[in-house]
Amino acid sequence: MATCDECGKQENMPYECRRCGGSFCAEHRLPENHDCPGLEWDDPVGVFDQAEERDAGRSGGSRAGLRRRARSLWRSYVQNNATFVFLLLMWVAWVIQLALRVFAPTLEPTLFWLQSEHPEYVWTWVTSVFAHGGIVHIAANSIGIFFFGQVVERRIGTKRFVGLFLVSGAVAGLAQIGASIALSPGIPTSVVGASGALLAIMGVLTILNPGLTVYLWFFLPVPIWALTIGFAALSLLQGFGQIAGGAGIAHWAHLAGLAIGLAYGLYVQDQVEPPRQLQFGGGRGPGGPGRGGGRF
Template sequence: MNYFGRDFVKRWPYQEIAFREGVTPGVKYLLIATAVAFVVQLFLDRFTNGLFTQLYAGLSLEGIRHGRVWQLATYMFLHGGLLHFVLNMLVLFFMGPETERALGTRHFVLLYFLSGILGGLGWLLISSASWIPCIGASGAVFGVIGAFAALFPNRMITVLVFFILPITLRAWVLAVGLAAMELVYLFNADGGIAYAAHLAGGLSGYVYGWTLSHGMSESLRGVTSSWTRPTLTVLKGGQDGVMPSKEEIDAILDKISRHGIHSLSSQERKLLEKASHNL
């Protein structure tokens, strides 16, 4: 069998997804785009005394009031310094590829932008300073963390607390812990960090990942069907009581490798589950 092989079929329908080495296309292009945008930001802010970020590309309530709705997308490609940029890109680099393999590239990119946009809207709802811009990919990156926790809740992850102390914990514990910290800071800390964007983005990512991973994505896929629905034709068959052929299972696994688990129809899921019971 291709890609996942027999080991994947044996684990179906559990949420563990086989891992392939390397950076995935969606993650790669998001990393490149964000790096280029960061350099452009530094250059333009230097020659405009910060007006590029302050008035045009950073997200602010005043900007939205003046019709600059593009700020909901551009703000997530800007950062408040090198450390801010590096931390966000490290999380995307390490947690993004496996999430993308599970969802498929198109759904992953949609997840990233949706989390960033909803994170920005969440920040706008509670922002007390209408002219101070919000910048950074943190809302989108928290969406990736949320989706990862939904897809692989029991995956063990090692994080460096204060960049020194290594702690290993399950993905769902990490997500809950981060959410709790963000809530505490949201109501007790001063401005400077967009905690509301983190929370809204993370929640959006979790809901998106959970919905797709639990096979209840028909309505969600319908909204984006014009550009997310794969065109690959998969062999049908496998009537009740008939064991699906190796060719049918290979075709289904190929479809997963190209488009993610969410792309399977209910009939294809039944065929794959039936095959797992016979291994």
């Protein structure tokens, strides 16, 4: 059995594309039906682009050529690989954070922390998603995104996955800041981390296949619905201070991310085929693959 790289359908005898090497079902076997990057590779020196530029005019043709090259880069390196792109960006941001702590410590909060004192720093709505508070923090989020992100990306498509990741991560951070201002007014708060996006991914999977088996701590099999409900209950109780533990963790960000994922899962559940099991591996293409603050 193999999985179609385009729609995730299980195939006993899949078709292999001679251009990009991917495996596809009968519906998506033709290059034009799976946006095959190999269609672009047939013109490596841009001969057709140059001809079209001459025919269409220098200005308009140049813009068309740039658009084609951008689409080629997307299909070759990002499409079906956004999970790995996000993981790479997280670790690049972490290295930059470490460098700033040594050479320019005052810059890290300005560039990477989403702060209750400066919510107008709109770039931190995004950069805070990729920044992390420590090695354990980024490692835990990386593991979760690696295992679950690929599955969701293959089901909903790369463009929608990118939107889900960025929007849920940013909204989760803003939700944590808002909750902190409401529950602890006057106390400065800052947030970093990708857990809001990770919980959104888990929320989508919970809706698409509630009985999907995941391995807690890599050895304890549990259905994903139980893991999701348990995590939400823990975050809710610790967020309101009803049980001890969880200090320094952005519980409201977790809950906001999960809510977005559940809602989006309901939106797309009739449009995609639910995953039957967790399957890993990159997409196709030549590139492969604080102060009163909170970590999420």
